Amino acid sequence: MILGATSRLARYRASGAGSHPLILWGGLRQKSNSSGRWLERQSNDAHTKQAKTEYYRSRAAYKLIEIDKKYKLFSKRTTNIVDLGFAPGAWTQVAIERMKKLGHKSRILGVDLISCSAPQGSHFIQGDILSRKTHQDIQQFFSEEEAQPVDLVLSDMMANTSGIKDNDHFASMDLCDGAMILSCHLLKEGGSLVMKFYTGKEDQVLLKKMQKMFKKVYRMKPDACRDELREMYIIGVRKNQLTVQELFGE
Numbered sequence: 001m002i003l004g005a006t007s008r009l010a011r012y013r014a015s016g017a018g019s020h021p022l023i024l025w026g027g028l029r030q031k032s033n034s035s036g037r038w039l040e041r042q043s044n045d046a047h048t049k050q051a052k053t054e055y056y057r058s059r060a061a062y063k064l065i066e067i068d069k070k071y072k073l074f075s076k077r078t079t080n081i082v083d084l085g086f087a088p089g090a091w092t093q094v095a096i097e098r099m100k101k102l103g104h105k106s107r108i109l110g111v112d113l114i115s116c117s118a119p120q121g122s123h124f125i126q127g128d129i130l131s132r133k134t135h136q137d138i139q140q141f142f143s144e145e146e147a148q149p150v151d152l153v154l155s156d157m158m159a160n161t162s163g164i165k166d167n168d169h170f171a172s173m174d175l176c177d178g179a180m181i182l183s184c185h186l187l188k189e190g191g192s193l194v195m196k197f198y199t200g201k202e203d204q205v206l207l208k209k210m211q212k213m214f215k216k217v218y219r220m221k222p223d224a225c226r227d228e229l230r231e232m233y234i235i236g237v238r239k240n241q242l243t244v245q246e247l248f249g250e
């Protein structure tokens with residue numbers, strides 16, 4: 001039986017692993033068997049070619065550009081930004097560009113499992129969003145100068161896809177839980193969260209959690225997402241004050 005998010009959370013709590021409800025659910029992940037197909041698609045793709053000429057580190061830049069065009073994520077009220085699943089760093093490049101254009105000083109932190117250099121104007125922490133230490137490191141980063149909450153959380157995190165729909169979906173739901181827990185603690189009231197997710201059985205569970213956390217919630221599939229992927233983005237704007245317990249409560 002595949003457990004729902006609430007059951008996974010209950011199991012994590014019952015394990016005595018700690019009171020912080022991060023879900024350390026590695027069992028469903030499998031090594032990617034799709035890298036050959038991915039490489040082939042990459043070399044033929046128009047967005048990949050465009051990314052090269054526009055000096056973006058990856059084609060993912062165009063997804064954020066499209067989302068921003070529609071939902072206006074960056075403004076002069078946006079100072080602190082976290083980019084989860086940062087590597088290779090194209091979303092952060094877009095965030096830096098947008099903030100420069102607005103002429104507003106910002107602090108942008110990229111976070112990823114894998115090590116990666118930060119583009120000028122940003123910072124990077126290597127860490128796993130499913131680990132409490134990473135959450136603490138991110139909190140520490142934003143309390144270094146004047147302690148300020150985060151205005152915008154971006155998450156383009158994706159676990160290695162296995163090709164098994166349910167597995168990929170549940171791995172994605174875990175990453176979304178990690179991003180939402182971080183947002184509960186760190187994102188200011190009124191702030192926004194953009195998250196990638198793989199569609200599947202728990203879409204409604206995810207939507208309900210986002211609707212608890214934000215006044216407005218939208219779903220979007222940017223054109224830059226390739227058709228064959230079941231990836232979607234969920235965007236929450238105007239965050240409510242909410243505890244992690246309230247987020248995961250029935």
Ligand SMILES: C[S@@+](CC[C@H](N)C(=O)[O-])C[C@H]1O[C@@H](n2cnc3c(N)ncnc32)[C@H](O)[C@@H]1O
Nearest residue numbers: 060085087088089090091113128129156157158
């Ligand atoms: C699609 S890539 C992100 C692309 C990026 N947005 C860009 O613009 O270049 C997904 C990233 O999520 C990261 N990731 C996957 N699981 C993660 C986790 N548990 N914690 C942090 N990062 C994770 C992967 O290492 C990978 O670099």
